[in-house]
Amino acid sequence: MRWTIKPKPSAEKIQHLAHALQVEDFVATLLVQRGIETFEDAKAFFRPSLSHLHDPYLMKDMDKAVIRIEKAIANNERILVFGDYDVDGTTAVSLVASYLKTYYSNVDTYIPDRYLEGYGVSFKGIDYAEDNEFSLIIALDCGIKSIDHVNYAKERNIDFIICDHHRPGDQLPAAVAVLDPKRSDCTYPYDELCGCGVGFKLIQALGTNRDQTIEDLIPYLDLVATAIAADIVPMTGENRVMAYFGLKVINDSPRPGIKALVHQVKKQTLDITDVVFIVAPRINAAGRIRHGNYAVQLLTEFDFEQAQAFASEIEKNNADRKELDQQITKEALNQIITNQEEDRFSTVVFQEDWHKGVIGIVASRLIETHYRPTLVFTKSGEKYAASARSVKGFDVYNALEACADHLEQFGGHMYAAGMTLQAENYPAFKNAFEKQVQATILPEQRVPEIEVDAEIDFNDISPKFIRILKQFEPFGPQNMTPVFMSKNVIETGYAKPMGKENEHLRLFVKQNQSEGLAAIGFGLGNKLEIVTNQKPFEAAYCIDENEWNGKTTTQLRLKDIR
Incomplete structure (x- = not known):
């Protein structure tokens, strides 16, 4: 592991922000490293607001997309909501389809078969639309390079609206509307949306025709937050706002499908990491092992008992997926050696x-x-x-x-x-x-790198500091969980390996005259020798809170020791 300490911002910027917020210098340093330099920046960061979301009509072709959908509704046309089989695609399809169905019933969904059709818009999907008399396809999380497919659909009198976030090629498809903030001619203020995020902007625009405010659309943000977490897009700007409010929906009033998934793992409160490792893999497992349709059925089901039945099936799919990926990884590693x-x-x-x-x-x-x-x-x-x-x-x-x-x-x-x-x-x-x-x-x-935000002492890890750190959430690219480094750390004699093959490490550590802290190092079991006999070492770590038997304690999650 290569440890890289992030460059320290100028002392002037740090002191200015520390004074404005009444926080310690090392807290101000963390904020300036994230591009937060003023009181107003910090207020927007610590207090995300739905008012920070941009006008959806700033996106190129949004007006055309809304006009075409409203025309389809006025003429009672059949609308097919089409999306990829991964988390971003299935959440986007679930979002747009369930929204449209609140006021228009002639809507259906289509997820391509991973094995028979492959990624993105498929000719088979267009044939399905023609055979079932759909005249408008809304493609989500795919389509930006589907030149031939859109032309094929046009020959069959089927229009396309494309909602994508991938990089376009030299030519755009001849769709009625192409919504993609990465279009070179699109001046939308934020271009890091995921596919489900672009879908949300579409329903936000449609909502203005029905006198709906952003508050009316909050229930859909559980899907957007799940897609943002799974697709590993930057946790900045609109993504951060939608993830922040989406997490509240997941924890306070989730749709039955997400509630049923969480129910499987018996966890009380989810953070963005839980969404990445608990919710997203299970939604993905449906498309990986069976068919992405199962994920859409789950996410659009409003009867909790039925959602639990879907979730139970998906749980089996996820167990099969784990077994398969372990077996194939082993075979692939053997192939590299052979x-x-x-x-x-x-x-x-x-x-x-x-x-x-x-x-x-x-x-x-x-x-x-x-x-x-x-x-x-x-x-x-x-x-x-x-x-x-x-x-x-x-x-x-x-x-x-x-x-x-x-x-x-x-x-x-x-x-x-x-x-x-x-x-x-x-x-x-x-x-x-x-x-x-x-x-x-x-x-x-x-060489794998650990980016260290700041060097601190254990005495800096106060309850106030932990409260402030929690407000940095939700974490993700460009706002990663802060990693700290401390020197002259000593293990107090309780070190022991953990796991089936002793691959993990549990420690109890001190630094100078500090109070002792529990620490856990996943995958660091082979470094036990470094900490024995009270030899001083350096630690790179994140700060966690560990809940056990109703008691909350501070715990270091070790990234590396040396």
């Missing part, structure tokens, strides 16, 4: 019987062992399909673009992408991708 590929700059592995639904998770798992851009391929029909995951700072989408000659199609983000290619092109692509990564990856991007 092929003597441990020293490459990239990981590209293939096995034709790997389950397509979990290859993205497997790619992330492989990075934990071999820290480098990773692609996991499996057979999909006559072609090979892959999920890509990347390491911090390396744009895997750009690397794929440089190898596009070998690919049939690809799409995604800087850190995650999907692609297909012809089987005969696999060896050439694997070589080209390795060469591209070698040529463009920086040496520091090949």
Whole structure:
């Protein structure tokens, strides 16, 4: 692990903010590092408000989208809400469809089959629309590159409205409206929305025609918060506001589907991390193991007993998913060793019987062992399909673009992408991708990094400081959970390994004359020797509160020790 301490902002900015907020300098430092430099910035950060959400009509083509939907409703046309099979897609479809159905019944949903249709808008989906007399398709979390599909639909007198957040290609589809804040000609003030976030802006615009205010749409924010957490978009601007209020909905009055999922794990109050690790994987499991339709059925079900039945099925899917990804990860790691590929700059592995639904998770798992851009391929029909995951700072989408000659199609983000290619092109692509990564990856991007926000003493960890830290939530990219570093830490003699294979570490630590603190280090079981015999060490950690038997105590969650 490479420890990097974030640059300290200027003393003048720190002191100005510390004085304005009446907080310690190291709290002001954390805020300035996040771009918060004035009292007004801090007020917006600590007190998110729905009034901070932008006018949806600032988004290019929003007026066209609303006019076309209102026309469809006036003419009693059939509307098909179409979305991808992942969390962002299924929550977006659930959001837009359930909103429209509050005042118009001629609406249905369509999630493509991961295995038969693949990612995004499909010809099979358009054929389904034609066969069932749909004349308008609203595509969510996909469609920005579906030039041929939209033309195919037009020939069948089916209009498209596209709501996407992925990067457009050189040409936009000939849809009635293309809502995508990443369009080069779109001047919308915030371009980091997820697909469900773009869907929310659409219902916000539709709501203005029905004299609805933003307060009327709060119940839909549980879906948006779930998508924001799962899609790992920046936790800034509108995303932070919607996640903040969405978490309140999840905890106070969630829709029956989300309530049923949470009920499975018996947890009282969820934070954004719980949404990432409890709610999102279960919604994803439906599309990975069975079909994304199950997730939409769950999220649009308003009878709690029925929602519990769906959630119980999805829980089984999630257990199957865990088993599969563990097995495939093991096989992939063995393949890397067998092929003597441990020293490459990239990981590209293939096995034709790997389950397509979990290859993205497997790619992330492989990075934990071999820290480098990773692609996991499996057979999909006559072609090979892959999920890509990347390491911090390396744009895997750009690397794929440089190898596009070998690919049939690809799409995604800087850190995650999907692609297909012809089987005969696999060896050439694997070589080209390795060469591209070698040529463009920086040496520091090949070593996992811990970014340390600030060095502090244990005496700084006061109840007031913890209360302030809790107000930094919800955490996510560009507003990550603060990581602190402390020197001359000593273990007081209670260190012990934990876990089936002693892979984790539990400690009780002190620093100078401070009170002792419990600490837990997941995956740090092999570092037990560092802390024995009261040898001083350095610790990088986050500060957690641990609830046990009704008592709340402060606990350090160790990221690394040295």
